[in-house]
Amino acid sequence: MFGILFVYCINEKVKMRAVGKTLSLLTLFVSIGKFLAERISKEQGVSPAEAENIVVDCIKDGIKTVVN
Secondary structure, three states: OOEEEEEEEEOOEEEEEEEEOHHHHHHHHHHHHHHHHHHHHHHHOOOHHHHHHHHHHHHHHHHHHHHO
């Protein structure tokens, strides 16, 4: 089971390429989200649960921006 994400930013637009099965990529994505939540928790001094909510809210807002 493996997944690779290539993400790069050019002129304030993000491009992404993925290699692997969907479940593997989802597992990778969740791991990245958990890592980000842990960093936000430490840097901002908020609880881990609140940091997870921040990450989820950012993902939801980002999806709306990309789709529209």
